[in-house]
Amino acid sequence: MFEEMRSRRAARxxxxxxxxxxxxxxxxxxxxRSLFHLRPAASGTGRADYTVDVRRGQDQTSSQARADLYLDxxxxxxxxxxxxxxxxxxxxxxxxxxxxLRRCHYVTAEGTERPLVPDRDSAEGRRARFDRAHPALSRxxxxxxxxxxxxxxxxxxxxxxxxLTGIPAVAARTGTFTTPVHLPVWGNVALTLVTLAAxxxxxxxxxxxxxxxxxAG
Numbered sequence: 001m002f003e004e005m006r007s008r009r010a011a012r013x014x015x016x017x018x019x020x021x022x023x024x025x026x027x028x029x030x031x032x033r034s035l036f037h038l039r040p041a042a043s044g045t046g047r048a049d050y051t052v053d054v055r056r057g058q059d060q061t062s063s064q065a066r067a068d069l070y071l072d073x074x075x076x077x078x079x080x081x082x083x084x085x086x087x088x089x090x091x092x093x094x095x096x097x098x099x100x101l102r103r104c105h106y107v108t109a110e111g112t113e114r115p116l117v118p119d120r121d122s123a124e125g126r127r128a129r130f131d132r133a134h135p136a137l138s139r140x141x142x143x144x145x146x147x148x149x150x151x152x153x154x155x156x157x158x159x160x161x162x163x164l165t166g167i168p169a170v171a172a173r174t175g176t177f178t179t180p181v182h183l184p185v186w187g188n189v190a191l192t193l194v195t196l197a198a199x200x201x202x203x204x205x206x207x208x209x210x211x212x213x214x215x216a217g
Contacts, residue, residue, distance in 0.1 A: 013083065017068070017075035022051055025121040032056050034124060036104045036116035038092060048072060050087055052094055052104055052116060056203075060096045067094045092116070097213055099196070100203030115206050127204040141201065148198035149212040152191055155181055 025035050038050040051070040058065040058081065065081040069092065077085055082103075083094040090108040095101070101124070107113040118124035131138040158179030164170055165177045183191065199213055207213075 011084075011086070013080040014085065015078050017070075017077050020075045022053065022070045022073045022075070025119050027121070030123045030126075033122065034101055034104070035119035035122045036124070037119060038087070038106050038116050048088065050076075050085075050092065051119075052085075052092060054081075054094060054096070054101070054104075056096065056100045058096060065096070097199075097203060097208055099199035099213060101206060102203070102208040102213075104206060124204050124206075127201075131205075142205070142207075145198035145201045146212070148194050149202075149209075152195045152198075153212060155179075155183070155191065 025033065032055055034052075034054050034056055036052045038052075040049060049072050051073070052067060053070065054067040060081045063080060067079055067081055067083040067085075068075060069077045069079070069083075069085045079085060079094075081094065081096055083092075085092040085094070087106070090106060093103055093105050093107055093113075095103040104116050105113045106116060118128055120126075120129065158177075158181055161177045162179045165174055202208070202213060
């Protein structure tokens with residue numbers, strides 16, 4: 001029942017495409033454009049070739065946030081985000097996070113899912129090529145990104161706990177808490193910047209955790 005309601009809501013967000021051709025990816029679009037492909041050999045879509053074109057940095061809660069679907073290089077459909085495009089054998093789900101793409105997956109009717117393949121010229125595609133060429137270094141970068149977000153979460157939790165227990169009514173019931181980490185202004189700025197970099201790196205690999213990427217973002 002819930003899945004049917006969600007499918008109906010997703011369908012209402014979709015409008016037909018206008019048939020315009022898909023524009024190739026340009027290097028200057030690296031900071032804001034994501035392009036993902038669902039090739040026929042990797043899906044049950046017959047001979048059809050689907051492409052998702054979405055701009056990163058959109059506010060997904062806004063009615064203006066959109067994703068576009070192309071079929072064999074022609075504009076097939078547009079949807080407000082989060083999007084669920086029906087295709088033969090399943091749907092293509094597209095969701096954004098604060099750092100980039102949270103999800104761009106093909107989900108079959110049986111529930112099996114797989115991520116779409118990023119365009120080789122996009123930021124996600126370049127990150128995927130780097131992973132294949134330098135797997136050990138790539139894993140190290142991924143571990144570093146995860147560590148940065150864990151540290152940022154711990155600092156944020158400590159600061160929040162200190163502020164909450166500074167409220168007299170709360171302190172009377174729980175006592176006060178003093179965070180062991182007090183960052184100067186430049187330290188908070190630096191932590192924010194490295195957190196943004198870590199979250200972006202994870203988004204390029206379609207990695208998302210509600211706790212880490214949601215809260216730290």
